[in-house]
Amino acid sequence: MAGKAQTAWDGLNERQRAYLHVLYDHDQAAEQQRAADWTSGRSMDDRTPAAEWRWIDVVTPGTKLTSVQRDLAKRDVRDPGVGSTLAALTRAGLIEHEEVPRGRSRAVRAKMTRTGRAAVRAAIKAAPGRRTGELADWSWEILVRLWEADGALVRAGGAAAERALLDRRPPLAVQHGYPYYVISEAGREHYRQGWARYQQLHPAVVAPDPDPGADPWPGTGQRALAGLRQAVDAAVADRRAAFERQLQAEADTAKAQQRPDSGREPSGEWERLVADQARQVLDLAAAHARARAEMAARHYAEAEARIGPAIGAYVHGALAAYTLSVDNTLFDGAVAEAIQRAAAAAGPEWTLPPRPVPCGLHDVDSDLGAAWDTAAGARTRRRPLPKQMTEPRRRMVGRGRYRTPVPADPEPPPLDTRLQRAWALARAVAGEVSDGVLRRSLHPPVRESR
Structure with a gap:
């Protein structure tokens, strides 16, 4: 099966591989959800065979995107050709697909075959399946x-x-x-x-070593990586709070500068004295409002300036964690020290670290390579994401024809494109190395048989 699956994978083009990989991810997610339902007892009476619940919606009638279409759009695969791609995968024996009636239109759905799942596992070098007697x-x-x-x-x-x-x-x-x-x-x-x-x-399950030696991924290393992520989140939250204070201060300044007009000049000494006092009070209030607005603008600028170094430290620390996961040379406290040292060395005027070295796992190398190319400006999307994935959903109140949109809260200006892409790269890398999953996948421990 492995040779047939590898041969089938080698015969696919990049578009077909993207489709097969996305369908595999959805297939495995459905399988894991099914197992979780059985574990919790929620599906004790559900005897639906796998031949039915493994079907995946690829295209549905209407404007709403399916989860498959969303994942394909993230991989920059959106040009026409869904039918021909699914047909090619079906001819190769990797999937089954069909059209089913949905209202007045028809939906397209697909299902992975055993050969299809084996082909993706061969490509991503997934761990071999369970043997008899081994636990899920x-x-x-x-x-x-x-x-x-x-x-x-x-x-x-x-x-x-x-x-x-x-x-x-x-x-x-x-x-x-x-x-x-x-x-x-x-x-x-x-x-x-x-x-x-x-x-x-099962590398995703964190299990303590029964005969502990050198710890390849200690808790201090995980906390060091999490601390870098928290620093970025805190800087972004501070920027948002400073932006809201700045808006409020500007609104207060505009209100304080408005002067009531009585429509007539004060007559008499008493009225002129009262008018002068009122004018002095308004001038003082306007001066205080302007001072608050200036302070709020300064705080916003300071908060925005802290985001860049925090993102730089995060991306350098995450890539250092990735490198030591691939090299498998540092253990115990040296893991946290390497992450912290790389983050500190980034500095305020940081540059993007070198491209991550290939680890040999197809999905990891593909995803991180694309994220690094995007952060470096070497890769751009052929087409923008669908508007259903980019336009914020408006919250509505009321029912029927009385439904009205709720005004959205003002958002601070978007971060610089360079920072956004570097932040996305850091999150992608950290997601792969978190809890030592990547390191255990690349360098599984070996125990001598007793």
């Missing part, structure tokens, strides 16, 4: 919680969890009144023996 990701996560509880009760409801833990000989847990479990000695041994394999099979 959700059941492995429950066993990790039981291991960390170290004999304490853990709540893990659902019939699927009960089957995964108890329907084994010997069982991995002992039930102490549904839905509470305690890990058994067999569960501890399964954890010790299978930890290295599960690190490769």
